[in-house]
Amino acid sequence: MRITLVGSRHFGATTLDMLRKHGVDIVRVVVADAEDRLAAAARAAGIEVTVQADPKRVAPSEIAPDTDLIVTAHSHARVSRGALAAARLGGIGYHPSLLPRHRGIAAVEWTIREGDPIAGGTIYHLADRMDAGAIAAQEWCFVKKGETARELWERALAPLGQKLLAQVIDSAKANGALPATPQDEQFATNAPKLSD
Structure with missing residues (x-):
């Protein structure tokens, strides 16, 4: 590949x-x-x-x-x-949230700001709209009480991204195609850059 x-x-x-x-x-x-x-x-x-x-x-x-x-x-x-x-096969990316929740550049920061008890990562198909392509793989993790966005990223979300990318690439190599489940737009939220 x-x-x-x-x-x-x-x-x-x-x-x-x-x-x-x-x-x-x-x-x-x-x-x-x-x-x-x-x-x-x-x-x-x-x-x-x-x-x-x-x-x-x-x-x-x-x-x-x-x-x-x-x-x-x-x-x-x-x-x-x-x-x-x-x-x-087009393109895929890793987004550090459970898409369609927290679409945008500050997903991890919004996970902390919103007090989400669960976070996660998504491998998604690149598409015209940001972070809106079909889901190829997704997995969740708990957020520790008092954890900062950087701590959550380093402890759980960055390693999860590597793991999920490897899984999707293995699947693409084996099947010649990528898994694809459309995102449910009714649950979409935005995570724009935070100014504070």
């Missing part, structure tokens, strides 16, 4: 490491910043790095030829419809 990885920072770099150990061919890494940790890790591994022309959008030309699957890992760029069409 040929994967183009789009992402950044620590989660992008740990996803790269997980994928390299998972028997897939990472044909290109796409980043918004050439100096990002993920870009450095990819170059060190001998993987081609492409810097997005527009940091908010991934263009079709930035997806490697003959890509089977686009995987996003801590990317805040919209993967364009044309870019998704360039990959045989």
